Amino acid sequence: MRIGIVGVGTMGRVHAEAYRRIGAELVGAYDPNPEKLAEFVARFTVDPFRSYEELLLRVDLVDVTAPTFAHEELAVRALEAGKDVILEKPLALDAASGRRILEAARASGRRLFVAMVVRFFPQYRRAAELARSGQLGRVGVVRLKRVLFPPGPGWYRDPEKSGGMPVDLMIHDLDYVRWLLGDPARVFARRSPPVEGEVLEHVQAVLGYADGRMAIVEGGWAYPSGYFRTALDLAGDRGLAEWSSDQPPPLGTLFPKDEPAPEVGLPMAGLEEDPYELELRHALEALERGKPFDVTPEDALAALELALAVRDSARTGRVVEVA
């Protein structure tokens, strides 16, 4: 299966590295920025495509790692050209745009995988399996945390282009809550007061379920440079699972903390279980064998709708009914 990447920013590089490690056939890439494209193709020894049209002619599978505002156009064109699509999260900037992508997938008969990578982090997967196995009893309260430093200059900082922090970042944990508990009945969120001239943002969202289960999701672009913390806490009536990135990893390093941070921070996973590798391996395997994806396009759309509800509630201060 010949794979082409469109968009060679942070996520394009992360996916390309994962493809290389799993031995997938990444044949080339396209990006409107010629310097970034040249650097990328040199690094991964793949072909530069002169246009998106050329990419669509040369590959079987399109991996869209372009900025969120370009998702709809790129994904729909690939699907209409008869290609399967791996699409970086979030699905789209708004629900209508997301639905158009899903409709294009249905109409083309091609397959769409939205890369909700948190479901492939070993600790999140293990905790979800534990919950699903019934060993925790009925999970009643879920706590999730994902807070890091604000993104550097670029499109992430512009809510018109990235959807803003809830849509770009909190969507990971909102998707995970849906994976564990299903769709909530209502959402309430509070966000930090704005800081002049800064993109600092911190949001806490409480999700309420009709049967009394509940979750709190904390997300933020709010820490000082270099810090990225995530945590999960699943409390059931028969057991409890906790994990926090504050726990030491299998391999620890101590380097100066004042070095410049990468453009977008990525959490460290286990050494041999890179979640991006697991995610893309799963997607390729499901495509090759015609098996279902662990994340359906409908899941990606529902997670986006939940993130938009969080954003709305944080803005208005009102409880949003979502069911």
Next chain:
Amino acid sequence: MRIGILSFAHLHAEGYVQNLRRISGVEVIGFSDTDPERGRRFSQAYGLRWFWTHEDLLAEHPDAVIVTSENARHRELVELAVRSGAHVLCEKPIATRTEDALAMKAAVEAAGVSFMTAFPMRFSPAVEAARAMVAEGALGRVLAVVGVNHSENPKRHRAWFAEKALAGGGATIDHTVHLADLYRWIFGVEVAEVTAEISNPFDPEVDVDTAGLLLLKLENGVPASIDASWSRPPSYPRWGHLKMEIVGEKGTLVLDAFAGHLHVWRRGQERAYEWLGFHPDPNQGMLEAFVDSVRNGTPPPVSWRDGYEALRVVLAAYRSAERHAPVAPGDL
């Protein structure tokens, strides 16, 4: 100074006896409890004089009393105690209804004694340091506060904690007040609004809530959460924890008030693995401050008003959870 303990219904009474005995010049004259089983048990366990009735204890004219009854009985015992001229340290939450709290205030003022609300976490050195950092502006503008006060279900130690008539509710009334008080104390503002999800996902045998997630808006615009859930299993390495993260423009503060612990394993116990704390007990600092204020005739470091405002946050949370809408504690 002679101190009596009114009721051993609350778990904390046991610790308080030991805290008081470490303070020089303090004599614990005994405790009153109308439950004979409890009276005999704790009298024996702590070598304490047991009074059958609260009136009997108060007839000994203690300088001060600690009210550690069930939440709903605080008012009755506080009214009795202040009429006898005793200063009062009252367990949290100070009451289960605002009218009881207001009646307690009137009785205290009429008697001319002092009243302190038992909020021990203000006396945690880590909390005091966090407050000082915020006050100095070390974090810059505060963006958000994340608070967690989890515990096991306390009913296995004392059943009344999970009885609505005596406790006023479950996990939410039990835990919310600690963090609500710390937020008020650290930032020096009231809670403007509360939105909450409250339910009982953990224990079908009780008729109270075992989980509560609250999102507050403080008067200074800072959003702050409280997880008040009884979500830790009985085998958890400690009763629970009190954690708070203050996310600021310049930096973030991560507080885990009971983080200093040994890892201890014991054979044949339900809590086979335990986190055994080695930092100073905040209750000790709280009781020393209470004794000092009574001795010196100075206002108590935690007031009736502090207890009342924290109670209003709790009541706002319950109302919000019923209505699925934000509620202002000031309206209650």
